Amino acid sequence: MTIAAFSYHDPTSLPEALQLLEKLDNAKPLAGGQSLVPYLFFRMQRHRHLIDLNNIPELSYYSAENGFLHIGAMTRQRTLLESKLIVDVCPIMQDALHLIGHQATRTRGTIGGSLCNMDPSAELFGVAALHNATLRVRSSRGEREIDVGDWAETFMKPSLARDEMLCEVTWKLWPKGHGHAFQEFSKRHHDYAIVASGALMTHDGDGKIEQVSLMVIGLGIKPTRLTEAEEMLAGKPPTAELFAKAAKTVRQYDLFPDEFANQGYPRRFVSAQFRRHLGEVYARRVMEAAWQRAIGRETGN
Amino acid sequence: MKNQREQFVGAPVERIEDHRLITGKGRYTGDLRPEGSWTAHFLRSPYAHARWSKIDVSSASALPGVHAVFIFR
Amino acid sequence: MASAEVQLTKIENSATTRVVTLTVNGVQHNVETSTRTTLAVFLREALRLTGTHIGCAHGVCGACTVMMDGESVRSCLMFAVQAHGHDIQTVEGLSNAGELAPLQACFRAHHALQCGYCTAGFLMTLTDFLSHNPDPTEEQVRQALTGNLCRCTGYKNIVDAALDAAKQMRAKGEAAG
Numbered sequence: 001m002t003i004a005a006f007s008y009h010d011p012t013s014l015p016e017a018l019q020l021l022e023k024l025d026n027a028k029p030l031a032g033g034q035s036l037v038p039y040l041f042f043r044m045q046r047h048r049h050l051i052d053l054n055n056i057p058e059l060s061y062y063s064a065e066n067g068f069l070h071i072g073a074m075t076r077q078r079t080l081l082e083s084k085l086i087v088d089v090c091p092i093m094q095d096a097l098h099l100i101g102h103q104a105t106r107t108r109g110t111i112g113g114s115l116c117n118m119d120p121s122a123e124l125f126g127v128a129a130l131h132n133a134t135l136r137v138r139s140s141r142g143e144r145e146i147d148v149g150d151w152a153e154t155f156m157k158p159s160l161a162r163d164e165m166l167c168e169v170t171w172k173l174w175p176k177g178h179g180h181a182f183q184e185f186s187k188r189h190h191d192y193a194i195v196a197s198g199a200l201m202t203h204d205g206d207g208k209i210e211q212v213s214l215m216v217i218g219l220g221i222k223p224t225r226l227t228e229a230e231e232m233l234a235g236k237p238p239t240a241e242l243f244a245k246a247a248k249t250v251r252q253y254d255l256f257p258d259e260f261a262n263q264g265y266p267r268r269f270v271s272a273q274f275r276r277h278l279g280e281v282y283a284r285r286v287m288e289a290a291w292q293r294a295i296g297r298e299t300g301n
Numbered sequence: 302m303k304n305q306r307e308q309f310v311g312a313p314v315e316r317i318e319d320h321r322l323i324t325g326k327g328r329y330t331g332d333l334r335p336e337g338s339w340t341a342h343f344l345r346s347p348y349a350h351a352r353w354s355k356i357d358v359s360s361a362s363a364l365p366g367v368h369a370v371f372i373f374r
Numbered sequence: 375m376a377s378a379e380v381q382l383t384k385i386e387n388s389a390t391t392r393v394v395t396l397t398v399n400g401v402q403h404n405v406e407t408s409t410r411t412t413l414a415v416f417l418r419e420a421l422r423l424t425g426t427h428i429g430c431a432h433g434v435c436g437a438c439t440v441m442m443d444g445e446s447v448r449s450c451l452m453f454a455v456q457a458h459g460h461d462i463q464t465v466e467g468l469s470n471a472g473e474l475a476p477l478q479a480c481f482r483a484h485h486a487l488q489c490g491y492c493t494a495g496f497l498m499t500l501t502d503f504l505s506h507n508p509d510p511t512e513e514q515v516r517q518a519l520t521g522n523l524c525r526c527t528g529y530k531n532i533v534d535a536a537l538d539a540a541k542q543m544r545a546k547g548e549a550a551g
Contacts, residue, residue, distance in 0.1 A: 002342070002410075003412075004409045004410075005390060005391035005410055006390075006409070006410060007390060008390070008392070008409035008410075008453070008455060009389060010455070033451050033452060033453075033456075034448070034451055037412075037432075037433070037450075037452075037453075038432040038433055038450040038451070040434065041431060041432050051391075052453075052455075052456065054456060057468050078445070098517075101521070102436070102520050102521025102522075103502065103518055103521055104436065104446040104447050104448050104499065104502075104504060104521050105433065105448065105451075105500060107442075107445045107447050108447055108448070108451070108452070109448060150403050158524065188520075189517070190520040190521070228411045238397060257517075267375055315482060315483070316482075316485075316510075318482050318490070319481070319482040319487065319490075320482070322466075322487055322490030322493055323478040323481050323482060323487065323490075323492070323497065324465065324466065324468070324469050324474070324478065324495060325423070325424070325425015325426070325464065325465035325466040325468075325494055326423070326425065326466075327424075327425070328424075329491065331424075331426070331427075331428075332418070332424035338388075
């Protein structure tokens with residue numbers, strides 16, 4: 001179809017953008033557009049106003065300071081993928097970015113756009129969840145911080161007020177040399193993930209897992225932190241049996257509310273049972289791969 | 302001069318249309334704009350097996366640039 | 375994501391059309407356009423550069439791929455107004471004064487196109503990719519092409535053409551010193 005008519009606004013500063021968002025009725029911020037423009041094309045969404053954020057340089061940055069990573073919401077996925085700093089301080093982000101979309105969509109797609117679109121398959125939401133990220137949102141009224149665990153309000157809707165915009169995501173970096181792995185299952189390379197899993201791990205220098213963070217994408221509307229599995233692994237010597245037992249905890253999850261269970265491809269064609277099975281398989285694989293990396297043995301991931 | 306059989310059988314032959322296709326000079330149906338032509342758009346029903354009681358084309362017809370709106374009766 | 379039936383009564387004209395100034399294949403243009411016109415439609419209709427094709431119009435097939443400021447983008451997912459002030463390169467800008475780029479010549483030599491509809495998109499994706507990855511493995515080329523769909527060729531000849539072009543460009547680069 002053709003995109004329905006809208007009024008186009010291109011602010012050049014954040015305060016200007018926030019003012020527009022506050023004053024305009026049915027206004028939508030336009031970030032990379034790689035998800036929003038298709039929704040507009042299909043008329044699944046329709047807005048009176050689009051606020052183009054692509055001319056606001058102050059929203060596009062990333063830095064590692066005092067052990068924390070800070071990323072501006074408009075930072076392009078491609079920028080992060082090609083960044084030597086990111087590979088150095090947060091390698092799992094690069095693992096995930098390789099799997100996101102395609103060369104051309106990563107050129108325009110942004111981390112903020114992905115986090116706000118909140119597709120249940122969004123890899124970057126999973127990376128943020130693994131790190132207990134903090135999301136900084138702003139409006140003309142002020143600024144507030146939202147824990148990544150509280151970010152999702154409902155299916156594909158973050159807990160943003162009408163006049164609020166995501167400006168930055170930040171998290172504490174894991175120690176240098178930490179183990180990491182991110183893998184996903186999709187019908188074809190770079191399709192929406194049906195299931196994805198990520199793991200971060202450190203070892204205590206004495207053959208045991210020290211710190212561990214585990215999550216699975218695809219069990220519900222947002223990434224699922226496998227907290228029970230994490231408790232099972234922390235402080236233990238890793239064995240294949242332990243990883244399998246930890247992965248089994250995935251079986252308890254059935255987190256797509258019924259009314260959303262059949263929304264859209266690929267979910268329409270994949271049963272919850274299959275997802276849980278895949279979730280368990282991929283959780284185990286990333287645990288094993290992350291441990292190998294943690295003890296200094298590279299794997300092909 | 303080789304006869305055609307010797308020239309082409311077993312030899313790699315480059316296609317004659319490739320040059321314009323790789324330089325973006327192909328002329329596909331969607332690229333053609335004959336003089337005085339209009340562009341048609343089709344609006345399809347979003348509902349299968351629906352029963353139509355009324356179709357109001359007045360606001361569509363009134364839009365600038367719309368020459369005609371056709372519906373099936 | 376519920377579809378909202380918004381009653382649009384009157385939209386302020388000033389934000390529904392804009393004059394766009396942009397450079398396309400080295401030539402500057404100033405054109406008034408509707409703000410909802412995508413870059414793909416703008417290139418094809420306003421500038422009559424029909425080499426860029428629209429396959430799916432929603433960003434999955436890659437036929438519309440062009441380069442903006444040296445990087446490949448989906449022109450069907452950008453509005454023309456977003457290209458204001460930027461540098462666009464389309465397939466028509468690949469050849470230099472009639473001489474084919476190595477990538478184009480390799481496409482022909484390796485029979486990497488049949489109907490040709492997807493070809494421009496592949497050429498632009500590969501131009502971006504090879505400019506940043508001059509010595510790729512076959513696997514890396516295949517990864518780079520995941521966003522371009524072809525129904526005719528089966529991809530093998532496209533991959534061969536890309537690897538051959540990369541090799542030729544490296545040799546040229548070495549010869550130039």
